[in-house]
Amino acid sequence: MHISRELELSRRAFLRRSSQLAAMGAASSYALGLAGIGEAAAFSSSGGYKALVCVFLYGGNDHGNTLIPFDPTNYARYAAIRGGIDDQGGGIALPRSSLASTVLMPAGGQTVTDDITYALAPTMPRLKARFDQGSMAPILNVGPLLAPMTRAEYDNRSVPRPPKLFSHNDQQSTWQSSQPEGSQTGWGGRMGDLAQSSNTNAMFTAINATGNAVFLSGEQALPYQVSSSGAVLFRPLERGRLFRSGAATSALETILTTGSGNILAADYATINDRSIKFGSFVNDALENAAISTDFGDGNRLADQLKAVAGMIAARGSLGVTRQVFMVSMGGFDNHDGLIGRHEGLLAELDFALDAFYQATIELGVADQVTTFTASDFGRTLASNGDGSDHGWGGHHFVLGGSVNGGRFYGRAPHVSVDTPDQVGRGRLLPTTSVDEYSSTLALWFGVSPSDLPSIAPNIGRFASSDVGFLRSSTMHT
Amino acid sequence: MSEGYEPWLNREMRQANDFSAQQYFEARGFDQVDDNRFFNGTSTGDYMIWSQLLSGGSAVRKRFALALSEFFVVSLNDINLSWRGPAIGEYWDILNRNAFGSFRALIEEITLNPAMGVYLNTRGNRRADPRRGRVPDENFGREIMQLFSIGLFELNQDGSPRLNSGELIETYTNDDVTEIAKVFTGYDLDYSQTTFTPDPGNPSRTIASVDHVRRPMTADPSKWSRSLNDGFHATEEKQFLGLTIPAGTSAEESLRLALDHLVDHPNVGPFFARQMIQRLVTSNPSPGYISRVAAVFANNGRGQRGDLGSVFKAILLDEEALDPAKVADPSFGKLREPMLRFVQLARTFGVRSESGNFEVRNLSNPANQLGQSPLRSPSVFNFFRPGYFPTGSQSAANNLLAPEFQLVNETSVAGYVNFLERAVDTSAWFLRDLSLRYSAELPLAHDAAGLVEHLDLVLTANQLSASVKDTILSALEDIPVEQNSPDTDKLRRIHAGVVLVMASTDYLVQK
Numbered sequence: 006m007h008i009s010r011e012l013e014l015s016r017r018a019f020l021r022r023s024s025q026l027a028a029m030g031a032a033s034s035y036a037l038g039l040a041g042i043g044e045a046a047a048f049s050s051s052g053g054y055k056a057l058v059c060v061f062l063y064g065g066n067d068h069g070n071t072l073i074p075f076d077p078t079n080y081a082r083y084a085a086i087r088g089g090i091d092d093q094g095g096g097i098a099l100p101r102s103s104l105a106s107t108v109l110m111p112a113g114g115q116t117v118t119d120d121i122t123y124a125l126a127p128t129m130p131r132l133k134a135r136f137d138q139g140s141m142a143p144i145l146n147v148g149p150l151l152a153p154m155t156r157a158e159y160d161n162r163s164v165p166r167p168p169k170l171f172s173h174n175d176q177q178s179t180w181q182s183s184q185p186e187g188s189q190t191g192w193g194g195r196m197g198d199l200a201q202s203s204n205t206n207a208m209f210t211a212i213n214a215t216g217n218a219v220f221l222s223g224e225q226a227l228p229y230q231v232s233s234s235g236a237v238l239f240r241p242l243e244r245g246r247l248f249r250s251g252a253a254t255s256a257l258e259t260i261l262t263t264g265s266g267n268i269l270a271a272d273y274a275t276i277n278d279r280s281i282k283f284g285s286f287v288n289d290a291l292e293n294a295a296i297s298t299d300f301g302d303g304n305r306l307a308d309q310l311k312a313v314a315g316m317i318a319a320r321g322s323l324g325v326t327r328q329v330f331m332v333s334m335g336g337f338d339n340h341d342g343l344i345g346r347h348e349g350l351l352a353e354l355d356f357a358l359d360a361f362y363q364a365t366i367e368l369g370v371a372d373q374v375t376t377f378t379a380s381d382f383g384r385t386l387a388s389n390g391d392g393s394d395h396g397w398g399g400h401h402f403v404l405g406g407s408v409n410g411g412r413f414y415g416r417a418p419h420v421s422v423d424t425p426d427q428v429g430r431g432r433l434l435p436t437t438s439v440d441e442y443s444s445t446l447a448l449w450f451g452v453s454p455s456d457l458p459s460i461a462p463n464i465g466r467f468a469s470s471d472v473g474f475l476r477s478s479t480m481h482t
Numbered sequence: 483m484s485e486g487y488e489p490w491l492n493r494e495m496r497q498a499n500d501f502s503a504q505q506y507f508e509a510r511g512f513d514q515v516d517d518n519r520f521f522n523g524t525s526t527g528d529y530m531i532w533s534q535l536l537s538g539g540s541a542v543r544k545r546f547a548l549a550l551s552e553f554f555v556v557s558l559n560d561i562n563l564s565w566r567g568p569a570i571g572e573y574w575d576i577l578n579r580n581a582f583g584s585f586r587a588l589i590e591e592i593t594l595n596p597a598m599g600v601y602l603n604t605r606g607n608r609r610a611d612p613r614r615g616r617v618p619d620e621n622f623g624r625e626i627m628q629l630f631s632i633g634l635f636e637l638n639q640d641g642s643p644r645l646n647s648g649e650l651i652e653t654y655t656n657d658d659v660t661e662i663a664k665v666f667t668g669y670d671l672d673y674s675q676t677t678f679t680p681d682p683g684n685p686s687r688t689i690a691s692v693d694h695v696r697r698p699m700t701a702d703p704s705k706w707s708r709s710l711n712d713g714f715h716a717t718e719e720k721q722f723l724g725l726t727i728p729a730g731t732s733a734e735e736s737l738r739l740a741l742d743h744l745v746d747h748p749n750v751g752p753f754f755a756r757q758m759i760q761r762l763v764t765s766n767p768s769p770g771y772i773s774r775v776a777a778v779f780a781n782n783g784r785g786q787r788g789d790l791g792s793v794f795k796a797i798l799l800d801e802e803a804l805d806p807a808k809v810a811d812p813s814f815g816k817l818r819e820p821m822l823r824f825v826q827l828a829r830t831f832g833v834r835s836e837s838g839n840f841e842v843r844n845l846s847n848p849a850n851q852l853g854q855s856p857l858r859s860p861s862v863f864n865f866f867r868p869g870y871f872p873t874g875s876q877s878a879a880n881n882l883l884a885p886e887f888q889l890v891n892e893t894s895v896a897g898y899v900n901f902l903e904r905a906v907d908t909s910a911w912f913l914r915d916l917s918l919r920y921s922a923e924l925p926l927a928h929d930a931a932g933l934v935e936h937l938d939l940v941l942t943a944n945q946l947s948a949s950v951k952d953t954i955l956s957a958l959e960d961i962p963v964e965q966n967s968p969d970t971d972k973l974r975r976i977h978a979g980v981v982l983v984m985a986s987t988d989y990l991v992q993k
Binding site: 085088096169170171172173186187194216217219224225228231232233234236237238240241247249250255256261267268270272276279281335336341342387389394395429 | 560562600602603606607608614615616617618619620621624628634650652656659660765810812813814815816817848849850860861863867869870872873874875876877878880882884887888889890891892893894895896897899900903947949950953954956957958960961974975977978981982985986987988990991993
């Protein structure tokens with residue numbers, strides 16, 4: 006199978022558009038307040054403000070203990086595979102009784118594979134409530150694919166596999182950018198490329214509240230980093246004094262923004278410059294945009310999401326109508342000690358996502374903000390004793406006022422380590438591709454169908470670019 | 483430097499670590515069971531590594547050990563056992579002892595080290611148990627191939643990928659992972675000489691003495707904490723990377739065969755050489771540079787493969803590392819890691835620890851601390867990836883890698899300057915155990931030009947550009963200091979000078 010030529014062509018058209026933006030200085034438009042140079046056909050900013058928030062679960066989430074079969078038949082299969090004894094748990098199986106209060110009953114009596122009834126992990130009561138209210142939906146067995154693939158095609162390699170499956174860094178990159186490590190742009194950044202012309206200040210299109218990652222890098226859009234407490238300012242510059250000397254402060258500012266002929270030095274100076282230029286502006290905007298929602302204390306994901314909520318609250322002062330955010334939490338690579346640690350992580354996730362959704366309600370933008378999870382990969386259903394190993398597909402969540410929630414999307418895998426929907430030890434062969442997931446989000450965000458290949462390069466090989474979990478996906482018209 | 487680099491380097495390399503981590507824990511009593519309950523936390527691990535890096539001799543050995551700690555990564559953030567400080571201390575000692583020894587011996591020692599054992603789950607890993615659906619843990623088996631030896635793709639000796647009809651060639655499949663995982667089954671901590679003391683904080687519980695986190699893990703079940711007659715090593719046939727280990731082979735022999743096979747793989751030389759050059763000299767070594775170092779890895783000239791002393795000498799004494807013209811090459815050099823900047827600051831200006839313990843903790847927070855802390859990588863993939871580059875940058879446009887830039891963003895650059903401001907006078911609360919003497923600088927302080935020249939030499943090897951030097955000089959002249967001024971005034975000028983030099987990109991990029 007060959008990579009289609011038309012993708013290459015659409016890529017080139019896209020690059021051309023990007024360089025037009027560059028020629029007009031879009032990447033450094035902060036000072037100019039540059040606005041509205043986009044192609045109206047390429048991107049719609051109608052419908053007011055919109056934001057996408059990527060919540061990356063680093064390490065590879067154990068989807069098997071995140072969304073657990075609860076009906077007796079499928080629970081028994083789950084327990085047998087994960088080393089549990091009857092309904093009591095054990096091994097890496099959660100006890101069945103612990104799941105009773107987080108069972109998800111889809112509205113309208115939706116049935117899935119083998120009539121599985123799913124429960125959320127017992128530490129996720131808030132997302133269970135959001136599911137019941139219709140603002141949360143699980144998307145089943147999502148993962149990177151170059152094209153739809155059966156188990157036979159996986160085995161005989163008649164359909165290409167995404168490279169470097171099961172490798173943390175490469176699958177993080179593949180989820181974020183469609184390519185393994187070394188990739189230049191991610192789909193969050195590429196949406197930023199299309200969206201930044203809608204924003205007065207292009208700099209605040211792609212906002213990163215966690216460590217550097219390729220997801221938010223576009224051809225033009227650059228991630229702007231904020232800490233959990235907003236922008237970090239250079240204190241000597243703010244104070245106007247370095248060791249009580251104003252002259253030393255001026256010297257510091259000069260030096261920070263001076264790159265020598267060395268390329269690395271020039272790059273460092275550029276980031277210093279960006280940090281100096283935008284920091285106070287951001288913090289002034291945040292100061293006038295208070296939020297009363299409780300984000301708790303000591304939940305690091307909630308802290309990041311609080312900063313995101315702050316940026317959304319300050320959207321008017323920041324001059325933005327479209328934004329893409331990234332936050333993350335780590336600790337999901339539980340080869341050992343899965344039981345205990347994993348439920349704790351999910352409790353943090355549950356609290357943080359719920360608080361963030363509550364904040365969007367407070368800000369009156371719940372319908373305009375969609376939050377979604379991503380992770381390196383799913384994990385094996387099989388147990389290695391007290392943990393699970395690297396897998397491929399996994400279950401994910403979307404949350405927001407525009408989510409057609411309270412039901413499942415995608416195809417539920419059998420609870421099995423030997424059916425053709427997995428490739429061994431219960432490593433799921435994805436049935437919904439990351440491209441389908443990202444396209445659905447992109448259409449809602451305002452990307453035109455013709456531009457989808459620039460976001461999701463493999464989307465042309467899948468039957469639909471809209472999985473259906475968001476309302477008004479076709480708002481771009 | 484009349485003697486030349488090599489004799490100096492030879493002398494440095496012969497020096498053992500004169501005060502090992504184990505000696506540190508013993509001297510400080512941090513390995514005793516007492517009311518401090520040191521067995522419980524991680525802070526003594528941070529104190530230990532800062533003490534190692536900020537003080538003591540054998541700095542060259544330690545510099546290489548630190549580079550190795552970013553290749554064979556274990557992180558204090560995630561080693562779940564008691565005595566985490568001494569456990570990571572033993573890991574550090576292994577890296578020091580073997581820094582100029584054999585790669586093969588080193589990889590075996592780190593494989594069996596308890597800190598690595600809990601970090602990547604070899605400890606307690608068992609053979610398959612079909613009745614319970616249990617299969618061997620794949621974590622160490624995967625990462626020893628991907629990160630610690632051969633990498634994902636077949637390489638030429640110059641580090642470039644080998645291609646098959648234009649395609650990369652994967653070094654292993656997931657079946658290889660599943661198979662090699664069996665090699666790392668059956669090991670657990672060695673309690674054969676361990677004694678037990680009641681926990682002062684909880685008398686119903688006893689605390690095992692520290693030795694069990696130092697001794698290599700063992701496949702002999704009679705030495706485990708709950709001693710058994712039969713172990714858990716997978717004794718079925720193991721097949722990976724073209725090697726077959728016959729059924730019935732013992733754990734020890736399986737390990738020996740597996741590690742021999744991995745270390746003999748032609749990828750190891752270029753894979754390891756490129757990353758060590760990146761850690762020590764430049765982010766973008768030429769193919770020739772990698773090739774020359776990889777050749778020394780393959781054969782040190784005396785027929786030995788994987789002689790790390792020869793490899794490190796080849797890295798530092800290579801023509802590309804020593805060529806003075808490279809200083810002006812815009813694509814040469816590397817961003818200094820934040821932890822190295824702090825170590826340089828402290829060692830250059832005569833750091834002292836009030837307690838003698840070097841009580842500095844985890845400095846990983848980029849917003850209000852250093853943004854990096856030794857032996858505190860966020861994952862086994864190190865603080866940054868060897869192939870990282872900042873997108874939308876000049877580096878990217880020039881196809882250059884810049885691994886350390888994975889730590890650089892709007893938050894961390896401001897955080898670094900704020901850290902620096904409170905580190906030069908050790909006024910930050912988290913540096914309160916330290917002081918800097920500036921004994922060589924105080925006599926120069928009244929002479930602003932002389933001070934700038936001196937700081938340029940000791941911090942950047944005279945690589946400040948003329949304009950940056952002028953800028954710093956005029957700033958320092960604005961802080962009035964006379965020969966008879968009090969030390970507080972002199973220190974103010976020195977502190978400002980050090981901040982300005984260390985904030986400059988001429989300093990930040992090591993060339």
